[in-house]
Amino acid sequence: MEPASQPAMDLEEVFRDHHAMVFRAAYRIAGNAVDAEDAMQTVFLRMLKRDAAAEPVANMASFLHRAAVNAALDLMRARQNIRSVPLEEFEPVLADLPHRQPDRAQADGEIRTWLRGALARLNPRSAAMFALKFFEEKENPEIARLLDTTPGTVAVTLSRTRDRLEEEYRAYMGGVA
Amino acid sequence: MTPEENRMDPDLERAVTEIREEAIDPAVVEAAAARVWARLARAARESAPAEVNGEHIRDCAGFQALFADYRAGRLSEARTLLLRDHLHACVACRRAFEGKVVEFTAPPAVRRASLLSARWAVAAAVLVAAGASVWIAVDRLGGGMTRPIVESVNGNLYEITDAGIMPLTAGQDLPDGVEIRTAKDSFAVLRLRDGSRVEMRERSDFSASQAGRDLSLHLGRGSVIVEAAKRRSGHLYVNTADCRVAVTGTVFGVNAGMKGSRISVIQGEVHVAQENQEKVLHPGDQEVTSASLEPGAVRDDFAWSRDRDRLVRNLPAAVPARISRLLARAPASTIFFVSIPKAGGFLDQAQEMLRRKMAQNPQLRETMAGPLPAMDTMLGKLRAIREHLGDEIAILAFRGPDGKERGPVFLAETAGEGLADTLKNELGPSVAIASRPGLVAFSPERGALEAFAPVLDAAPNAFAASPCFKRIAESQASGISLAACANLDRQAPGGMRYVAVEQKIAGSQSESRATIGFDGPRTGIAGWLAAPAPMGSLDYVSPEASFVAAFAVNDPAAVVNDLLGLFHSSPGSEKALEEARRESGENVRETAAALGGEFALALDGPMFPVPSWKLAIEVYDPVRFQAALERSVETFDREAAKSGGKPLRTSRETVNGRVYYTIAGGDPNPLTEVHYTYADGYAIAGPSRAVVNSALQVKSAGNSVTRSAKFVSMTPRDRYMNFSALIYQNLGTTLAPLAGLLGAFGNLHGGGMPGGMPDLSNIQPSFVAAYGEPDRITIAATGTPLGIGPAALEGGSLSGIAANLPALGQLLGTGKPRPAFR
Secondary structure, three states, rough: OOOOOOOOOOHHHHHHHHHHHHHHHHHHHHHHHHHHHHHHHHHHHHHHHHHOOOOOOOHHHHHHHHHHHHHHHHHHHHHHOOOOOHHHHHHOOOOOOOOOOOHHHHHHHHHHHHHHHHHHOHHHHHHHHHHHHOOOOOHHHHHHHHHHOOOOHHHHHHHHHOOOOOOHHHHHHHOOO | OOOOOOOOOOOHHHHHHHHOOOOHHHHHHHHHHHHHHHHHHHHHHOOOOOOEEHHHHOOOOHHHHHHHHHOOOOOOOHHHHHHHHHHHHHHHHHHOOOOOOOOOOOOOOOOOOHHHHHHHHHHOOOOOOOHHHHHHHHHHHHHHOOOOOEEEEEEEEEEEEOOEEEEEOOOEEEEOEEEEEEOOEEEEEEEOOOOOOEEOOOEEEEEEEEEOOOEEEEEEEEEEEEEEEOOOOEEEEEOOOOOOOOOOOOOOEEEEEEOEEEEEEEOOEEEEEEEEEEEEEOOOEEEEEEOEEEEOOOOHHHHOOHHHHHHHOOOOOOOOOOHHHHHHOOOOOOEEEEEEEOOHHHHHHHHHHHHHHHOOHHHHHHEEEEHHHHHHHHHHHHHHHHHHHEEEEEEEEEEOOOOEEEEEEEEEEEOOHHHHHHHHHOOOOEEEEEEOOOOOEOOOOHHHHHHHHHHHHHHOOOOOOOHHHHHHHHHHHHOOOEEEEEOOOOOOOHHEEEEEEEEEEEEEEEEEEEEEEOOOOHHHHHHEOOOOEEHHHHOOOOOOEEEEEEEEOHHHHHHHHHHHHHHHOOOOOHHHHHHHHHHOOOHHHHHHHOEEEEEEEOOOOOOOOOOOEEEEEEOOHHHHHHHHHHHHHHHHHHHHOOOOOOEEEEEEEEEEOOEEEEEEOOOOHHHHHHHEEEOEEEEEEEEEEHHHHHHHHHHOOOOOHHHOHHHHHOOOEEEEEEEEEEEOHHHHHHHHHHHHHHHHHHHHHOOHHHHHHHHHHHOEEEEEEEEEOEEEEEEEEEEEEHHHHHHHHHHHOHHHHHHOOHHHHHHHOOOOOOOOOO
């Protein structure tokens, strides 16, 4: 990295052009401004530390989109301090008992909170795919490019992730969902 | 269709859609971006390449060398940032940091230095160390420092900690980052060690932190006046929720309110950054950060200071507001005055607006009832000759030399020649007309015009001593508005002196405003309302809230005293009250004394199955407050036992260091549960712990209703930073499902909403704000207020509403005429 008295000009431009998108993408995962700000800081700090000799980013918006989703998911995982569960080893991870009461869970806000927590408990790659697909509305080929895999894998993973979330949601609702 | 495109469970589908479409206030995004960019800039400046004690951080060992300083809090913010990021990414270092043994590759062998080289190295090290010491002494102690010292406190100053709030006294040293808050009616002066002086107004929230050579003051809410010391390096920053002020060696004031921030400068140069834009302010300049904030006089922002005379002595005198030519012609005995601007369509709407205002306001209706029919007819005709009229038309009534009421008299500025002739042709010979250069007076009552004519040639501003005159002048100075003011009889209830109403176009929305002026300081019920103040209680309400009511009172104990007096005044109530006091075993006044004076009630979440209400109350003494609640519960249980009832269910549970309390009815029923906790000087209550936690999360995320674009867009545009009371409703979305249900029910019975109910699905958001000033209360409304309450408020009939309360006369005060506002 080149010595600098301030972030390089290109970073400034990148920051100016994309900070809002990064913040919003992180916010959708984290659900609060404090964590979204932390994620945004993480994303751009990594850009700052990025090796000058590294391969240039072809599509900065997509790259930062993925970075924001990943940073926010990392943060959520760190906050929850729980292990990631591979899809193959799936067992529903139940939230706190007071939140499982069906009447309370009806509240949309609580379902959103639950969904965010459930994403943080997913395998990071599956969670990133889910967020990119359903929160950020990316198409499968773009998700595949961003995560260095094939569109078919993305489709299958998303399907299994959705099934798992539904199963976990039913468990969360005590079988009433 | 690919497998993942199958629809999900509807609940999950809806949650995903809601997350995707969640509105985030751009101000929150930009404020976060500004902070992150500042940290990135520092990180780039201080660690490119990263160094440890002059050495570059080349590997994990380099980061591990920072652990001790990091744990001790000695690491700079930029270095902290780098280390945290590395710990996040590097499992080995994270394990090492957590105390687990990790082996690192051995550092490269150090080249053996010659004895001569070693001596030079020692000498160089001594020189560097000496130089560094001098630099630190000069830069850190002489020019830059961090901790504020409480120089003086008038009233109460609190430190806000996780454990609660603790009073501070003069002379105390405040650790970096600690949050402090002045109580109501309190004032504090802080001295920073670099010599800067900070005055804190009542109800202000403040913290300070040092990053490198820069010192940042964080103004959560309220007002500060900063006399910044000159620095050799670094800056003093004042951050509010929506802007950042950078200074060195200046005197300036910063106000952080619910509507935004206002910065006023007395001395030096101040840089204000907001949303990636920077403005430079000089002495006498002022900047506001919100479209709903009108600039005010710079000296007004320093009026609360104990040192105001010294601070503002070099400011130029305030330029008096321009008084309209027609207002200046009003006689001293004016009973009512209506100002109608020609622009903005007010002339077309004047008849309807005046009728509506009078329908809503009994005082105005009573005062203007006589001349109203004539006014109506004349206004209709004036519309036809608008091109001959100047910018303003005034209608007034006054008492003639014989003490009789005279009017209406119309006054109009002329646009070109020939208005008098046009009026004769248009209005007929029955209308008396008197003209002067650029001015025409006319009236359907010849006697009224004859009594008025001498005023046209007399010295202007005879009416200027009247508060009614001042109110109209203020209204005209704030923009194009239709304004009407009625001087009330001296025997008006509660010492009311005048009623003024105003209709204004602000941006794309219409605003109504009403003012009740008193003949001296407010007393009784009118005296309960505090001056406009920041309300931290709203920090716990989310932007999705569908209904919010919040208010600040001067003295909760006084309110309780007045209410107890009210009970005493009811026949037979004294005995019952005394008995209730004995039975309850608590002193209501003492309970009220534990309160701060701010209250917020919100409907913030689903209505069903249990309405998600939230209550946030400012509590200065949580221990005393809690003790009073517990005594009340004990007494209730005792009484319930006597009558065979069930005791209340209570619980107290500590989760993650926070104590949660529950009080619930004897029988399990979620509707009777109250869950609450204490945080940051507030008691936060709700129907479930989830709602209480959600309130705490809203506060910690800094994403409250007051930061939402919808809320801010609904606030009336004026010079006030804050409110004394407010009602905000956005019930349309919440009630839409209920409306659908009721609509379907109504259709079964012939269509429409049942029982003559309003169409709930079509409720538009509205906002009603009240501002308490020493001798008046102003109520402003935007949107379409719902129901009779806000509509009545909009019309300015506060006294009409209050008149329906029992014992109003007693509560409004003595009603004796008193000297005008002192």
